[in-house]
């Protein structure tokens with residue numbers, strides 16, 4: 001697998017997070033002020049679905065223990081102990097394409 | 110029994126008694142193992158068994174939805190050890206900071222039960238020996254008559270004390286609350302463990318306080334405001350309490366709320382928010398020191414706090430959907446940083 005269509009840009013409202021399934025891989029897509037980003041679906045802390053998280057500007061926050069990241073780079077903010085993994089994304093003709101060459105996973109334990 | 114814990118930083122060892130929950134043994138030894146509810150619902154205390162055998166305890170615990178049995182994960186707040194064990198915790202863990210009251214098991218007896226409003230009671234518990242706690246903390250409370258322990262927040266602040274007060278709301282078909290509400294339980298023996306919880310007020314805190322409570326979530330706010338008033342917090346800073354319930358008949362401790370509002374009328378404001386039926390003019394007229402509003406408590410808080418968020422420390426407690434909705438509003442509308450938000454989900 002490499003570049004795969006995950007959704008249309010219209011499928012994710014501004015400052016929303018939504019999960020999509022592409023084959024066996026679940027991808028979380030974020031629309032941050034019109035820019036699109038894609039991540040594995042779970043929080044790197046304790047596997048809470050990040051689709052329940054919240055976007056404010058370029059900050060993504062997990063609802064469970066409020067870990068925060070820069071949603072564009074995955075870098076930790078304030079209290080998060082590990083970074084967010086990002087897939088490569090491109091938008092072409094209203095379609096969100098994600099590079100699913102390799103499924104990204106967190107090494108929980 | 111000896112438990113060794115590998116964490117993402119240091120490793121620790123501690124003793125665990127027969128039948129003692131692994132979480133309790135670690136906390137008792139001064140190791141700040143991760144937990145939130147202490148009662149099997151949130152999944153925050155999950156760990157992995159490396160060597161040795163554990164007994165998982167309550168197998169239907171909702172928090173088990175977060176554990177992966179393939180990785181030998183379990184909930185430390187429910188599990189006991191069958192012998193020496195080596196476990197792993199996927200988090201940074203430190204020793205409990207100095208000055209934080211170390212939790213312990215303590216026995217108690219229900220000294221007095223008082224109805225506050227329909228389905229809400231104040232329960233005073235006389236302890237075998239005095240305990241210390243920080244305002245906002247809770248105890249795990251159990252009785253031999255009901256399996257497992259439930260978390261209840263201290264609703265008074267007095268230290269050190271051999272008497273604790275809780276505000277308990279009846280939950281339909283709830284194991285512990287059905288037992289408590291079924292008849293007069295004065296004199297019944299309880300076993301408690303605590304104090305627990307990090308949604309605390311300490312007098313050195315330089316912030317303005319914003320307390321947002323739903324239903325029985327008022328309990329920890331009572332101890333927080335008691336302590337803050339005692340230390341003169343509102344002489345220099347302001348405070349807001351938002352107390353959300355469904356309807357007028359669900360409001361309780363109105364006299365205490367009025368006393369808070371009368372304490373520093375300019376600086377400490379108390380707003381009662383009704384979600385199902387708008388407050389009547391008579392209610393507002395009968396309690397001129399209180400503010401009343403309609404809707405969800407977090408929405409009312411956002412309205413009344415416009416321009417007042419600077420240097421705020423927010424405290425949240427109540428049913429999980431109410432706490433989650435408030436967290437969203439605090440992060441995305443009020444733009445508080447996570448370190449300025451302390452919460453307990455009454456799950």
Ligand SMILES: Cc1cc2nc3c(=O)[nH]c(=O)nc-3n(C[C@H](O)[C@H](O)[C@H](O)COP(=O)(O)OP(=O)(O)OC[C@H]3O[C@@H](n4cnc5c(N)ncnc54)[C@H](O)[C@@H]3O)c2cc1C
Pocket residue numbers: 145146147148149150167247256257258259260261262263275276277278279280282283284285286287306325326328329453454455456
């Ligand atoms: C941090 C925190 C503070 C809280 N503070 C308050 C408060 O101040 N006032 C208040 O009214 N409520 C409070 N609660 C809620 C309270 O702990 C109970 O969940 C509630 O009273 C319902 O208890 P119940 O036994 O009636 O209901 P149930 O549905 O029977 O049980 C509720 C909880 O008890 C535990 N439990 C149930 N069965 C077992 C079992 N077999 N073994 C082990 N554990 C079991 C579980 O945690 C379960 O979710 C708080 C909750 C938390 C997490």
Ligand code: FES
Pocket residue numbers: 043044045046047048062063064065066067
């Ligand atoms: S599970 Fe996301 S912050 Fe803890």
Ligand code: FES
Pocket residue numbers: 143144145146147148149150151152153154155172184185186187
């Ligand atoms: S602390 Fe054990 S499940 Fe919440």
